[in-house]
Amino acid sequence: MKFTYTIEGGDFSKAGHxxxxVKKVLKQLNVNSKVIKRIVVALYEGEVNVVAHAYRGKIEADINAERIYVRIEDEGPGIPDIGLAMTAGYSTASEKVREMGFGAGMGLPNMKKNTDELKVTSEVDKGTTVEMTTYLK
Amino acid sequence: MKLIDIVDKLGLKVFSNSDKLNEIEVTGGYTSDLLSDVMGNAQEGQIWITLQNHKNVMAVASLKDLAAVILVKSIKPEENFLKQSVEEGIPVLGTDRQAFEMSGELYKIFN
Structure with a gap:
């Protein structure tokens, strides 16, 4: 099963959509609730990252019996140093974003913790692609 | 413990979903104003104590299957936040107390 979603940069009202x-779909498929929670945490962080940092983005989720594969691709400023961005507590979020309780530098670490495989690729001034795979059993 | 008993014991205001207080089971609480912290660490069935007052709070509460949200320091939920709360069926509660006092009182109930 494949699902596609679009995200607008700066539009926090739709973050989490x-x-x-995806949570509803996985519930219908009777996936273990602990596994669903991990997937949902990682995906939500990914959505928020696009809203907070990029201009626009696209999410593709591909679910089969074994695993869920999510690809989040954005057009945005990109990440110059991915290792640094993966560091807990490191953030480049704006003051406005921080006031809402986002931008604490926990997004990518939360994503790493809650996926089985995480791959981040980025090109400065072009955008960032995040690929996450989590096994359902 | 049922949410209604906690609301009664702590004298909390109920801003939404008052008809659901009887059904919701509470396992504890989590106090934080960082959404990623709650996303990463709160557990299903907990009450979230915060001063964050926007719709994204409800998105996180729903994704984490939290029991309710308590807004501290007499904060009144903004309209979109309330609307989302009704959609998700997760009550928004309120108190005049600040987060430290509110957390302490809720902690006492569970310990």
Whole structure:
């Protein structure tokens, strides 16, 4: 099963839409609730990253009996140093984003913790692609 | 413990979903104003104590299957936040107390 969602940069009102939709699908498929929670945490962080940092993005979720594969691709400023971005507590979020309780530098670490395989690729001034695979059993 | 008993014991205001207080089971609490912290660490069935007042709070509460949200320091939920809360069926509660006092009182109930 494949699902596609779009994200607008800066539009926090829709952050969580894809996660919520994927959660419903996984529940219907009777996936273990602990596994669903991990997937949803990682996906939500990914959505928020696009809203907070990029201009626009696209999410593709591909679910089969063994695993869920999510690809989040954005057009945005990109990440110059991915290792640094993966460091807990490191953030480049704006003041406005931080005031809402985002941008604490926990996004990518949360994603790493909650996926089985995480791959981040990025090109400065072009955008970032995040690929996450989590096994359902 | 049922959410209604906690609301009664702590004298909390109920901003939404008052009809659901009887059904919701509470396992404890989590206090934080960082959404990623709650996303990463709160557990299903907990009450989230915060001063964050926007719709994304409800998105996180729903994704984590939290029991309710308590807004501290007399904060009134903004309209979109309330609307989302009704959609998700997760009550928004309120108190005049600040987060430290509110957390302490809730902690006492569970320990």
């Amino acid at each position: 894809a996660s919520s939709s």
